Amino acid sequence: MTARVGxxxxxxxxxxxxxxxxxxxxxxGIDARYEAWDLPPExxxxxxxxxxxxxxxxxxxxxxxxxAALHHVDRLHETARFVGAINTIVNEGGHLAGYNTDVAGFxxxxxxxxxxxxxxxxxxxxxxxxARAVAxxxxxxxxxxxxxxxxxxxxxxxxxxxxxxxxxxxxxxxVRLRAYAADHPDAIEALRLCDIVxxxxxxxxxxxxxxxxxxxxxxxxxxxxxxxxxxxxxxxANPLQTPLxxxxxxxxxxxxxxLPMLVHQGAASFELWTRRAPxxxxxxxxxxxxxxxxxxxxxAP
Ligand code: NAP
Numbered sequence: 001m002t003a004r005v006g007x008x009x010x011x012x013x014x015x016x017x018x019x020x021x022x023x024x025x026x027x028x029g030i031d032a033r034y035e036a037w038d039l040p041p042e043x044x045x046x047x048x049x050x051x052x053x054x055x056x057x058x059x060x061x062x063x064x065x066x067x068a069a070l071h072h073v074d075r076l077h078e079t080a081r082f083v084g085a086i087n088t089i090v091n092e093g094g095h096l097a098g099y100n101t102d103v104a105g106f107x108x109x110x111x112x113x114x115x116x117x118x119x120x121x122x123x124x125x126x127x128x129x130x131a132r133a134v135a136x137x138x139x140x141x142x143x144x145x146x147x148x149x150x151x152x153x154x155x156x157x158x159x160x161x162x163x164x165x166x167x168x169x170x171x172x173x174x175v176r177l178r179a180y181a182a183d184h185p186d187a188i189e190a191l192r193l194c195d196i197v198x199x200x201x202x203x204x205x206x207x208x209x210x211x212x213x214x215x216x217x218x219x220x221x222x223x224x225x226x227x228x229x230x231x232x233x234x235x236x237a238n239p240l241q242t243p244l245x246x247x248x249x250x251x252x253x254x255x256x257x258x259l260p261m262l263v264h265q266g267a268a269s270f271e272l273w274t275r276r277a278p279x280x281x282x283x284x285x286x287x288x289x290x291x292x293x294x295x296x297x298x299x300a301p
Contacts, residue, residue, distance in 0.1 A: 004055050005273060006035035008047065008069065009062035014205070014238045016290035017060060017266055023286035024270050027279040032057060041068070048072040051091050057273040058090040060266070066129045073098035082136055082166055085129035088269040099272055102133035105265025106235075107141065112264075113256050115196070115231065118142040123190050125182075125220050126200030127155040130235050134198050135163050145176035147190040149221075151201075153181035182221070191225040198233040204242035218243040223251050231255070237262040240291060263287050 005025075007017045021034040037059070039047055044065055049072070051059055061069045066085035070076065073089055073096040080086045086098035110117060120143050124131050127150035135146055146163065150156035160179035167175060180187045191197060203220040223232065223244070232248035237258035245255045267278035 001031075001055055003030070003032040003057045004035070005032055005057040005059060006037045007060045007062060008037045008039055008044070008065055010038050010040065010064065012036045012038045012062075014294075015062065016238070016262075016287055016294070017062075019290035020263060020283045020286040021060075021266055021270065024267075024279050024283050025274075027282040028274070028276050030274060030276070039065075041065075044068060045072050048089065048096065051089055051096060052094045053091075054094075056091045058088065058096070058269075060269055061087050061089065070098055072096070079103050079136060082162070083129065083132045084162075085132065087265060088272055090272050099269070100133055101265040101268035101272070102130060102261070103137045104268045105261045105263075106134055106137040108264035108268075109256065109260040110137075110141070112260055115256070117196065119144045120195040121145040121147070121176075121193060123147045123149060123194040123197040124159075124200055125149050125197060127152070127159045127179075128200065131198075131200035132159060132162070134200055134235070135159060136166075139163060139167065139175055143175060145178070147178040147180065147194070149180050149182055149184075149187045149190065151182045153179070153184075156180065187221075188225050191221060192227065194226070194230060196231045196233065197221070197226065198235065199242075199244055200235055202236065204234065204244050205236050205238065219247060220244065223247045223253065226251070226253060228252065234258060235261060238291065238294070259287060259291070 018034050018036050025032040066087055070086050075097050077099045080098045080100040083100045086100055088099040088101050090097045122138055122143050124134055127148055148156040148159045156179040160177045164177055199220050201220045203216050231254045233256045234242050234244050235258040236242050248255045263283050267283055270278045
């Protein structure tokens with residue numbers, strides 16, 4: 001029996017996960033088919049319920065269902081509970097477990113790139129699901145301070161509050177936490193003082209007819225205030241070089257894009273479904289090939 005597994009989201013036209021996940025199953029010789037499951041919201045609950053069937057391994061979950069999907073599984077891993085979003089569902093004998101492998105994916109990408117975070121002051125630009133995963137990853141990597149900056153200040157404040165609650169709940173101590181609205185003068189000051197800034201917004205993604213926000217600026221924040229040694233991380237995987245990454249490189253900063261995190265979070269999901277070591281070389285090369293094969297995406301008329 002061919003096992004079923006796939007990616008739940010909408011839209012899925014930019015996703016390279018099916019390419020590198022299928023390559024991984026083929027490489028280790030598991031008879032499974034990884035599909036793209038582009039669903040309207042009204043089908044989400046029933047579709048996830050169907051993952052309890054014996055032929056289903058589980059699923060990945062992406063925008064916009066990472067938070068909604070959390071309510072349709074039977075149990076949550078601790079990290080998923082903190083992040084408040086799941087990107088992986090595992091069918092454990094008819095019971096669905098929800099995980100968030102974005103945290104491990106971000107940590108592994110930092111490790112591969114040799115990024116030292118101990119004692120660092122980090123700006124997280126954005127306060128959605130990805131920002132929450134990045135925050136959780138960073139507090140476990142010994143950062144000195146986290147400043148959350150977001151267009152909608154109440155969401156930035158909520159993330160700061162949740163990190164503080166996790167810390168006082170026995171997690172790593174001594175992290176300095178701040179939160180600002182993106183248009184607050186202290187947001188620019190935080191950029192001036194930071195060692196690392198992480199873009200956790202979709203600003204700079206390939207635009208298409210399916211990506212409605214055509215009025216968004218090219219970059220989420222200016223690079224001029226950053227100090228000379230600051231590292232700029234963009235979680236966006238498509239395109240490989242975002243406008244932010246281009247501007248930061250031109251200004252002499254070290255940059256890290258989102259593709260390594262994307263492959264690592266997928267590899268962690270693969271391991272949860274199969275209990276097998278993910279074939280990283282195969283997954284990386286399939287991801288690179290899929291990116292190269294992707295047609296340039298046109299702006300909507
Ligand atoms: P999300 O939960 O929808 O959050 C989006 C965040 O971006 C919010 O803070 C939102 O601010 C902000 N934002 C959106 N449009 C904006 C605009 N036009 N101007 C200013 N701020 C804007 O999304 P997410 O799941 O966190 O994902 C965010 C990005 O991370 C996406 O590009 C996604 O592809 C990427 N990501 C990459 C990986 C990877 O493996 N590389 C993994 C996860 C996510 P408001 O609160 O004001 O709405």
